[in-house]
Amino acid sequence: MTxxxxxxxxxxPIxxxxYCQYCTDGQGNLQDFDTRFAAMVDWQQRRSPGASRETIEAETRSYMSTMPAWRNHPGLTNA
Ligand SMILES: [Zn+2]
Known part of the structure; x- marks a missing residue:
C-alpha cells in the first residue's frame, strides 16, 4: 500500500x-518561514546554478505560495 x-x-513525499524531516526541528515542529525560505533558496540555487538571486528568490516564493504550510504567510502575500 502506498x-x-x-x-x-x-x-x-513523506x-x-x-512535514518532512527537513522542515521540522528536533521536536517535530515546523521551522519558521525565514529558516525554510533560506533553505529552499539554497536548494533551488543548487538546482539552477546559473540563475540570478532575484530569479531564485522569485521562484522559491512562487513555489512556497502553493504549499499549504505557507500560502497565507505574510512573507509571501506582498511579494
Ligand atoms: Zn518538507
Whole structure:
C-alpha cells in the first residue's frame, strides 16, 4: 500500500504526518518561514546554478505560495 502524502511545507513525499524531516526541528515542529525560505533558496540555487538571486528568490516564493504550510504567510502575500 502506498500513501500519497507530501510535506505541506516543501512538497517532498513523506510517510506520515504533515512535514518532512527537513522542515521540522528536533521536536517535530515546523521551522519558521525565514529558516525554510533560506533553505529552499539554497536548494533551488543548487538546482539552477546559473540563475540570478532575484530569479531564485522569485521562484522559491512562487513555489512556497502553493504549499499549504505557507500560502497565507505574510512573507509571501506582498511579494
Ligand atoms: Zn518538507
Amino acid at each position: 500513501t500519497d502524502l507530501n510535506c505541506e511545507s516543501c512538497g517532498m 510517510e506520515s504526518g504533515h
